[in-house]
Amino acid sequence: MELENLFSPGKIGNVQIKNRLVRSATHERSSEKYGYVGDAHVKIYTDLAEGGVGLIVTGFTAVDPGGHGSPFQVALFDDSFTVGQKKLVDAVHEYSDVKIATQLGHTGRLGKHAKYQPVAPSPVYAKSTKLTPRELKTEEVKELIKKFIEAGCRAYECGYDMVQLHGAHGYFLSNFLSPFSNKRTDEFGGSVENKSRIFIDIYNGIRDEVGKNFPIMVKLQTQDFIPEGLELEEAIKIVKILVDAGFDAIEPSGGGAEAMGARMQYPSLVVKKPEDENYFLPTAIQMKPHMKDSALILIGGIKNPILADKIIKDKNADFIAMSRPLIYEPDLPNRWKNGDLSPAKCKSCNSCYWVMLSEPLYCVVKKKRLRREQKLRQKEETN
């Protein structure tokens, strides 16, 4: 059978996943105001579940009001959010063999909130927001660790199969890993162990509360792609620390607002030709020997199912994640499974990013195509 590796079951921690395809965390700006799950948001997830993906990671979910990216971003910072979140999980679980994880995050130094000043490990000016975050006191870092743990426990209570920490793209947790944004001299700065400590404390806190059958994953900054930023060599040391702590899966990523030029760059490269695809594969290959029993989830410009299958076969990754391709085609896994092996239709043009800044997420290219087709049909009917 073609794609036998991609469509073989895999495991993250103790949780069995029906195939190796993961929907990577994608913020849709589709919650009700101020972070509550509504029907439009649930529909995005049931479409994905119906489309055949094995594991869905939700968009970045706020653990604290001060780290809320937008009024239309889902949240889990108090118990009032759990009814809607549970509804979402139950709707996905109706597709009985689909697993779902929530991604927990905080905007950190990239926050731009009407009410809250952004906070970060160190007060380093952020050019994307034109703001300088306030440096957190050690006790305040510990309070935010508690918020992550509480949100992780709420996710467990809502029925999520696992959680993922958002440790990438210049947001709060990745701010601790980067020498560019972390100048601290307390237990959360300095050595690589200290910079990783926040991840370990959150991991241990959630693990202690929920036991070992609830996988805890991390989407991890491995390179900042800016001067004085985090580089892969240091990130490999971080990977070893996180694997030894027990993280069940790591999804390497990199870049973020600080690295972006006029056109979008990392983490979402514009992929114009096949050579640009699978752009975190070299990173994954360097990480893989250090992963022990933790799963490696590859993200970044994956479009070709035959290459994706080979990546799994060659054991360069355990899972293949996609974000933009599933905005265009939520049913892409089923399309591939049913034998249409043509690459994802997504052009990786990043128009979706600009949509998401001001309205609920959709694929611009697909919308234009559907509009063209509709006009054509109307013309044919009137002729």
Ligand SMILES: Cc1cc2nc3c(=O)[nH]c(=O)nc-3n(C[C@H](O)[C@H](O)[C@H](O)COP(=O)(O)O)c2cc1C
């Ligand atoms: C509209 C949009 C929203 C995103 N939101 C998130 C997010 O909430 N959390 C996250 O870790 N990455 C987020 N990403 C990054 C993607 O998960 C992924 O890492 C990146 O787009 C590369 O994968 P792709 O080539 O399959 O799109 C987002 C990307 C897009 C296009």
